[in-house]
Amino acid sequence: MDEKKVSRGYLSSTLSCRCPRCRDGKLFQHGTSISFKKNMLMHKECTVCGQPTEIEVGFYYGTSYVSYVLAVAICVASFIAWYVLIGISTNDNRFFMWLGFNAVLLILLQPWLMRLSRSLWISWFVKYDPDWKEHKPMDVSERMNPDQANNW
Numbered sequence: 001m002d003e004k005k006v007s008r009g010y011l012s013s014t015l016s017c018r019c020p021r022c023r024d025g026k027l028f029q030h031g032t033s034i035s036f037k038k039n040m041l042m043h044k045e046c047t048v049c050g051q052p053t054e055i056e057v058g059f060y061y062g063t064s065y066v067s068y069v070l071a072v073a074i075c076v077a078s079f080i081a082w083y084v085l086i087g088i089s090t091n092d093n094r095f096f097m098w099l100g101f102n103a104v105l106l107i108l109l110q111p112w113l114m115r116l117s118r119s120l121w122i123s124w125f126v127k128y129d130p131d132w133k134e135h136k137p138m139d140v141s142e143r144m145n146p147d148q149a150n151n152w
Contacts, residue, residue, distance in 0.1 A: 008023045008024075010023075010123070010128070013123075014116075014119050014120055014123050015116065015119075017115050017116070017118075017119040018119075019046035019048060019049060019051055019053075019126075020051075020119075020122055020123035020126045020127070020128060021046065021049050021051040021126050021127070021128065021129050021132055021137060022046060022048050022049035022051070022129070022132045023128060024048045024049070025043070025046035025047045025048035025049060025051075026043070026047065027042055027043065027046075027053055027115075027118070027119060027122070028040075028041065028042055028043070028115060029041045029042065029043055032111050032112055032115060033111065034111060039111045039114065039115065040114060040115070040118075042054070042118070045137070046137075049132045049133075049137060050136075050137045051126060051132075051137040051138065052137065052138065053122065055122075055125060055126070055138070059121075059122075059125075060118055060121060062121055063114070063117040063118050063120075063121045064117075066117035066120050066121055067113050067114060067117040070113050070116065070117060071106055071113060074105065074106065074109065074113075075102055075106070078098070078101065078102050078105055079098065079102070082094075082098045082101070086098075126138065
């Protein structure tokens with residue numbers, strides 16, 4: 001009887017920025033960092049299964065929409081939490097204090113949000129393959145122009 005390695009679930013692998021095909025390899029070369037270049041540096045392909053991480057030139061432009069939705073969700077959640085715990089009033093500065101708190105929260109979460117949006121985006125286009133060892137990764141050579149790679 002073959003024993004298969006129990007893989008992570010979709011949510012766990014996406015939140016930890018793992019390859020959507022094998023759910024094991026890391027998408028990013030470094031941990032979350034304040035440095036923009038270091039934070040967004042991805043492996044060209046998964047170190048475990050070989051799945052390319054950039055499927056075509058400009059593939060990650062759509063992550064701006066994902067990042068926007070995540071930021072709005074965080075704003076709504078922080079507003080509800082602030083309203084329940086502290087309250088909102090136009091008679092004092094509590095609303096403006098929430099605005100300041102929310103701005104700082106979004107700035108601190110931005111490196112993680114950018115990575116998470118990329119992880120979500122690629123997971124919608126590359127499907128999980130439990131038998132990835134028997135199947136080759138998606139061939140994207142016809143979609144790539146090496147001269148235009150990372151030209152953003």
